[in-house]
Every structure is written in C-alpha cells, then in structure tokens.
Amino acid sequence: MNETQLPHNTIERLFVYRRALQDTLSDGKSNIFSHELGNVCGASSEQVRRDLMLVGAEGNRRTGYDCLKLLCELNSFFKIESDVRMVVVGVGNLGRAVLSYFMGKQPHLRVVAAFDNDSSKVNRVIHGCHCYAIDDLESTLEGILVHVGVIAVPDNYAQDVAEKLVRAKVKTILNFAPVRLRIPSEIHVENMDVTLSVEKLGFFAKISKS
Amino acid sequence: MNETQLPHNTIERLFVYRRALQDTLSDGKSNIFSHELGNVCGASSEQVRRDLMLVGAEGNRRTGYDCLKLLCELNSFFKIESDVRMVVVGVGNLGRAVLSYFMGKQPHLRVVAAFDNDSSKVNRVIHGCHCYAIDDLESTLEGILVHVGVIAVPDNYAQDVAEKLVRAKVKTILNFAPVRLRIPSEIHVENMDVTLSVEKLGFFAKISKS
C-alpha cells in the first residue's frame, strides 16, 4: 500500500504505537503482542494487526512483534530520520506553551522560528527560539523549508496569519483558533479547537447519568 | 433520535454550525441555506441537512433555515442554558493559556477552580481564577459539580491527576498530555495531543509533492 493513501485513522494510531514501542523498549521488553500494544493505545488487537499489515510490518506467531524492528520500520515509514521543521505564530501563553514543550524535548520536532507582533517580544529569544515580527513572516521564511505552521494568535488574526503562512510556502497548518480557515485545499490543516472540545465534553457530562 | 446516541461526528459539527449561526446573525443575516452553512463549516449541504434532521430541526423550502430559531434549537438541544463547569489542573504556560482563554470570553464555559503544586501559585488568583494545591483536589471539589477536568500538567503526572479527577467525580476529561489515560470507561476522555498532531502534519508535509 502506498503511504499516501493510508487511512487517516491508521496513520494516527501508528504514531501512537510508535510511542508505545519506545516506552516498552525503555521498560526492557523486546517483544510485544498485538493485544498488549492495543491495550496501551486503546485499540483492539485486530486493529493493531491490520494497521501494521498496511505498512507491511510482520510479527512472529509465537513471540509477537519485535519492538526494535517494528520501531525502525515505523521510523523509516514516517521518515523520522529527517526533522520536522515548525514555526510558531503568536507567542502568548499558548505559543509559549508550544515553544517550551518542543524546545529540547522532542529532538526530531524542531521549532525553527517564532513570530509575534508585540514589540517587546520581537527580536528576543523566547524559550530558546528567536522571535520575529509577524509582518516579516514571508520575507523571514523566504527559501526556508517549513513543514508545519502553528497558529496561536487571537481568533480574529488567524485567517490573516494563515494566508501569510500559505504565501510563505508552509506546507501544513496546526490551527488553535476556533475558526475554519479558508485556504487552498492542498494545504493540510489540523484544527485544535479547545473550545469545541470543552463544549462537546460539557454536553456529554450533562447527559450522562447520575 | 435520542440525544445520547447521536453520531459523535454529528455532535461536533452541530457545535460548529452553532458558532457559524452566531456569526451569521451578527452579520445581520436572519436566514441561511444548508449549502451556505456547509461552506462556512467545511461540510456538504447534504451533511448539514442530515445533521439538522437528526436533532429534529426544520427549514423552510424557500428561505432555508431561520438562524435564530435554529440557534435556539441547538442551544436547547445542547442545554446551553446551564453553564459548563470546568477545572484546570496545571497552571504552567498551557494552563494559563486555557484560563485566560475562557475567563470572561465564553460566558457559558466557566473555569471554577485551578490547581497546581507550585507553592508560588497556590492560594493566588491567576487570570481571575483561584489556584488550589493539587494534593487538595479531592477535598476542594467535594460536593461540587464539575463537568470537565482539564489536564495541563507535565506528562508524567497526567495519570495521577486523572485518577484524582475521577475520585473527585469529575465527569469528563480533556487531556493535553501525550499519554493514554487508564481510567474507567464511563469517564469520557478527549485527548488534545499536540505532539501527535505535529508528527502527523510533519508526515503529510514530507510526502506532499513539490
């Protein structure tokens, strides 16, 4: 199966499996069964086996899957050897949370630049990351490869920032603003809509018994 | 159709429609067609009509849907009249981002308490919200209704906090830690896994042409 046409849900779960494999290895276990991997990740064993089948990974019928081998297969499938290069636009509480989270912690997920319009932040280094002016976004990123642009600005600036990111040839967008971005469909957008999640959870809580 | 068994995806979209209806109304439009609502929310017109059908909302075959009427129907379906009561555990950058985002802005989504273990934060008011010690979480929340508990602590504390929230009878959990929580299945958990999203987007960016 071509990597491009893997089910979206499968891709997401594979990343979760990958994380679980790292944990399992650091616990000193070298092999794992599909039902164990499923337990940790919240998936059924059949689901795990089917997902792994789709990327061509194979297990052993007595010992299950070899953690290290499987981890390497997933890493090469996901091209982990090359870093993911991100920029963060908006260095408020949320932007800083993202910066501090990724700085140092996730070696292969690198924040290469931050942007804000607050002059007290521009040209300073925040959580180890240089902050540029949002107005200079396009010129700053000229000729620079950026995989992911993170939008962490107030809601009403999100669309404007998204368009800047598109013009700067940023390939995908992680959008924290509760706004549906109108941009070309070839740019993959993922929405992290905290308001929506809280509303949804609030609803589930209200209709739950007892 | 019973509200409890509405498709998860439909519930999510209905909240998005609700937001779009508010925007439409404040733009001074009083009616909207399913294809317009779909455009704004990124759904097809059939999808919109089917979703609205499931909650029993009806439109007019000449003028489409009455925004205000529809908004009220959604509000009553989602029981918006009663507030969603949340607590935020962890008042680092992320926790503060959540606090400042909800404080004042979303009247029906109320943060009723914050928790942290840092003694410089405990017993202070942060972004308008009183901060208590995490160790006192259960006693502080005794007898208090909480719909949503937000976990914004470092990864390795997440499971511990989740168990405290469950013991405090918090009904649902919004978990920002990239960790699969092991808690009773009747507690609805929503994961906001920024790392996972960035990994996924990074992958899509890497395999995209050009």
Place this chain on the structure above:
DNA sequence: TGTTGTGAATCTCTTCACAGCT
C-alpha cells in the same frame, strides 16, 4: 495452545438522487 494475517461481515458515516414543497 496462543499467536499472526486476512477475507468476509458488520457497523458507521457520507453522498447520491429525487420526491415534495414553496
């Protein structure tokens, strides 16, 4: 015996297609 790998069945969600209305 207990596992993987996988076709087939099932379940869920989305889109099609069109009748019915205004």
Place this chain on the structure above:
DNA sequence: AGCTGTGAAGAGATTCACAACA
C-alpha cells in the same frame, strides 16, 4: 427554479472468524 427532507446506495472503518503457523 431552487430549496429541504430522506430512502437508498456507496465508501470507509472496525470487528468477526478462522486458516496458517510456531
């Protein structure tokens, strides 16, 4: 003419069930 409402078809994701195997 252009919309809504909806049965039916289609697509997509998950689970079942079991053969093959160590």
